[in-house]
Amino acid sequence: MTLNSGVFPDNHGPTTRRSRPLPLLIAAAVAASAIGGALWWKGQTPATPEFQYLHGQLTAPPPATGEETAFEITGPSGTQRFTMAQLRAMPAVRYTATQPQLKRTFEYTGVPLRDLADRAGLNGQDLRIIADDDFASTVPKGMYMPYPTMLAYEEDGHEISTAHKGPLMVVLPNGDHPELKQIYAQWVWFSRSMKTAP
Amino acid sequence: MLTVLLLMSGFTPILRVLTDPNVSWTGFSYQGLINKIVAYTLADLDSATPPAKLQRLGDQALSSLENAAEFPDLREVEAEGDARLATVLRLFRQALNAADASRRHQFLRATLNEAAYLNTQSHDWIHVIQAAHAAQLVRLRAVLLFAALLSGVLSAVLILRALRLWRQQKSAFDGQQELLSLASHELRRPLQALLIAADLLPEASAEERLRLLRVVEENALQVASRADLQRLDAMYSKVELEWEAVCVGALLLSFAGPRTHVEVPAEEVQVSADPRRLRQVIENLHENALRYSSGPVTLRCVPGDGWVEVQVQDEGEGIDPGEVERLFRPRERGRGQGRPGEGLGLTVARRLADAHGAQLELLGAPGGGTLAVLRLQR
Numbered sequence: 001m002t003l004n005s006g007v008f009p010d011n012h013g014p015t016t017r018r019s020r021p022l023p024l025l026i027a028a029a030v031a032a033s034a035i036g037g038a039l040w041w042k043g044q045t046p047a048t049p050e051f052q053y054l055h056g057q058l059t060a061p062p063p064a065t066g067e068e069t070a071f072e073i074t075g076p077s078g079t080q081r082f083t084m085a086q087l088r089a090m091p092a093v094r095y096t097a098t099q100p101q102l103k104r105t106f107e108y109t110g111v112p113l114r115d116l117a118d119r120a121g122l123n124g125q126d127l128r129i130i131a132d133d134d135f136a137s138t139v140p141k142g143m144y145m146p147y148p149t150m151l152a153y154e155e156d157g158h159e160i161s162t163a164h165k166g167p168l169m170v171v172l173p174n175g176d177h178p179e180l181k182q183i184y185a186q187w188v189w190f191s192r193s194m195k196t197a198p
Numbered sequence: 199m200l201t202v203l204l205l206m207s208g209f210t211p212i213l214r215v216l217t218d219p220n221v222s223w224t225g226f227s228y229q230g231l232i233n234k235i236v237a238y239t240l241a242d243l244d245s246a247t248p249p250a251k252l253q254r255l256g257d258q259a260l261s262s263l264e265n266a267a268e269f270p271d272l273r274e275v276e277a278e279g280d281a282r283l284a285t286v287l288r289l290f291r292q293a294l295n296a297a298d299a300s301r302r303h304q305f306l307r308a309t310l311n312e313a314a315y316l317n318t319q320s321h322d323w324i325h326v327i328q329a330a331h332a333a334q335l336v337r338l339r340a341v342l343l344f345a346a347l348l349s350g351v352l353s354a355v356l357i358l359r360a361l362r363l364w365r366q367q368k369s370a371f372d373g374q375q376e377l378l379s380l381a382s383h384e385l386r387r388p389l390q391a392l393l394i395a396a397d398l399l400p401e402a403s404a405e406e407r408l409r410l411l412r413v414v415e416e417n418a419l420q421v422a423s424r425a426d427l428q429r430l431d432a433m434y435s436k437v438e439l440e441w442e443a444v445c446v447g448a449l450l451l452s453f454a455g456p457r458t459h460v461e462v463p464a465e466e467v468q469v470s471a472d473p474r475r476l477r478q479v480i481e482n483l484h485e486n487a488l489r490y491s492s493g494p495v496t497l498r499c500v501p502g503d504g505w506v507e508v509q510v511q512d513e514g515e516g517i518d519p520g521e522v523e524r525l526f527r528p529r530e531r532g533r534g535q536g537r538p539g540e541g542l543g544l545t546v547a548r549r550l551a552d553a554h555g556a557q558l559e560l561l562g563a564p565g566g567g568t569l570a571v572l573r574l575q576r
Binding site: 101102103132133134135161162163164165189190 | 227230233234237254257258260261264265267268
């Protein structure tokens, strides 16, 4: 029996090379989680893409005496009140979305929440939207900064009836963005006012 | 990998259940319905309410009552009791169409009662869902425990395997070391003899030179046969012998010296043995006797019936009978440890004797000292 046969395997031989897959696997896992983490972080910071507007700012008729306030926004500079006519004069977006509670699809028209928040100095903050029936929901910035989420006043070309949760309702573009399909609570019906989220 | 798979398979169902908004609902729509009817009733009771507002609140309540799609799991919720959404709607319509205030209030009360029952049933249904979630969590806990157990067992198995491999390697290494020690121990003696003979040769007389040359020749042969490091196993572990007829008397006489007295019978005594290995046995016994005593040493050949005994007797301190077996183990030495030696001689002797099928024993000699007895079969 020679000293180097079997019983004393040469430690510098190819046997040790074969155990390399483990460190490689660990390195790959670390790299993958780093890339995944970076992507996740990128997903956390909302981008602000240009929206496709139906029309720009129109001239709104001055509020008539006794004309009801349709929507209120409370920001750092105080409370702004909008009549339905004023809302309709603001730059508008229009797209098709499926109302999750009615389970029906309509073409909605309305003002992007981003523009409304901009007017009140609330841009980039999470928004609290309160309904006429005292329901309230928080729309996080990630849900209205990158998406044309709107305060809708029109459905298939006419006013939104109370039976269809009007006259003002928050609408999310779940037709063009499937990732919004699972979001229900932010569709605030009978919307009446908006402020920064608590 | 197995643990990851297990955990994934354990987490997936509960994750799917908890992230599905259709399943993990709060029952808010049922509560919200009551709110809308209460809001309408309060406005109705307040005579100062503008008719337009009352109309709006009524429409808002109807917008929910007429839209069954708004109420998740309505079928399951209605199965929890007698209250029905359709009944709430019917009663509310009757209230809106009532002829007078008293009838209207009666129907509104009935509407509120029915809506409250429906809300209670929705809570019962929530409990059913919660129980399902709890069952999922219990399953998840079982999976987690199993995964933890599995990884524990797997790592224990791996550790034990590594330990076993290490032990195997170590024992193989130790075995090799021992064989090397035995070999070097056994090479020492013939090498010493060669050196001494070479020293003496230049100044020896012609007759002595012949004797010394025989010594040189014999020890050179011994060195050659013991230096084969490739065959350590065959020499000291699984001993392989080359059998021949050996004349015991002649073998013993070659050990005769100043302190060594040899007693052999007159007739020739032969045994079947490997002459070189048999010589090694006797060399080791003889060397021990010389080393551990200062008096004369006697080598004796005692033939018997079917056996021959080779006895090596000294007049030293003797040995403790309880210690005999220990002395045959490698590196174990008896009294007088101050003297040079590695404690390997008796080990070699015993192994080679065993290979011959011979018995080797250490006894107390009559009159003190040690008597080593090697009994060979004829």
